Amino acid sequence: xxxxxxxxxxxxxxxxxxxxxxxxxxxxxxxxxxxxxxxxxxxxxxxxxxxxxxxxxxxxxxxxxxxxxxxxxxxxxxxxxxxxxxxxxxxxxxxxxxxxxxxxxxxxxxxxxxxxxxxxxxxxxxxxxxxxxxxxxxxxxxxxxxxxxxxxxxxxxxxxxxxxxxxxxxxxxxxxx
Numbered sequence: 001x002x003x004x005x006x007x008x009x010x011x012x013x014x015x016x017x018x019x020x021x022x023x024x025x026x027x028x029x030x031x032x033x034x035x036x037x038x039x040x041x042x043x044x045x046x047x048x049x050x051x052x053x054x055x056x057x058x059x060x061x062x063x064x065x066x067x068x069x070x071x072x073x074x075x076x077x078x079x080x081x082x083x084x085x086x087x088x089x090x091x092x093x094x095x096x097x098x099x100x101x102x103x104x105x106x107x108x109x110x111x112x113x114x115x116x117x118x119x120x121x122x123x124x125x126x127x128x129x130x131x132x133x134x135x136x137x138x139x140x141x142x143x144x145x146x147x148x149x150x151x152x153x154x155x156x157x158x159x160x161x162x163x164x165x166x167x168x169x170x171x172x173x174x175x176x177x
Contacts, residue, residue, distance in 0.1 A: 007024070008025040008072075009024060009025070009071060011035060011036040011069075011072075013034055013036050014034065015034065015110055015125070017036060019036075023035060029057055029122070030119060030121070031121075032112065032114075032121040034112075034125065035069065035124060036069060036070060036125055037125070037127070038068065038069070038070070038084060038126060038127040038128070039066070039126055039127070039129070039173055040065045040066050040084050040088065040128075040129045040130075041065055041130045041173070041177065042065040042094075042132065042137075043130070043131070043133070044132065044134075044136055047151055047152075048150055048151075048152055048155065049064075049133070049136075049137070050062055050063065050065070050150055051065055051066055051091070051143075051147050052144055052146045052148075054142070056120065057120040057122060058167050060145070060165075061165055061166065062165045062167065062170070063166075063167045063170060065092070066088060066091045067087075067126075067167070068083060068084075068086075069083065070082070080103075080105065080129060081103050081129070090140065090143065091143040091144060092137040092138070092139055092140060092144075093138055098133055098134055098137070099132065099133055100131070100132040100134055101132065102131070106127075106129070106130050106173075107128060108125050108176075109125075109126055109128075109169070109176065110124070110125050111124060111126065111169055112124075113168035113169070122169065124169065126173065128173045130177065136149075156174055
């Protein structure tokens with residue numbers, strides 16, 4: 001089954017990230033209902049791995065290493081870390097053992113942004129998980145058009161050429177790095 005066609009329940013939250021209810025992933029994105037998300041920023045040799053995102057929502061934008069949501073599995077919400085490991089395996093073939101250490105939770109940001117190229121909207125409390133990988137990963141073409149390695153300090157520069165292609169959640173998350 002195509003991952004994007006899977007029925008998934010997300011955590012519907014308030015602006016303080018308190019869980020209100022479960023919500024279908026695509027209903028949340030069509031109606032702009034606030035939910036919990038995360039983005040992973042992986043480093044290798046001091047450089048950040050940026051992903052050229054391939055996704056029904058904000059397709060073609062530049063993301064940090066990957067972004068997704070904790071989902072309910074057997075009526076239990078995944079932790080951010082559990083969901084992060086699943087996302088890295090799915091999108092990069094990165095197992096937990098390929099990371100140098102556990103994720104560091106750098107905090108969260110709130111944002112809302114409509115994807116002008118689709119019927120979807122992101123409205124999220126988005127956490128930033130940071131870590132380092134031992135070797136350059138091989139991205140999975142179902143989820144990415146490619147990737148680039150970039151120095152962290154260049155990402156915040158207004159003149160950085162990829163900046164205008166950033167996913168809307170990337171600039172506020174950069175403030176947490």
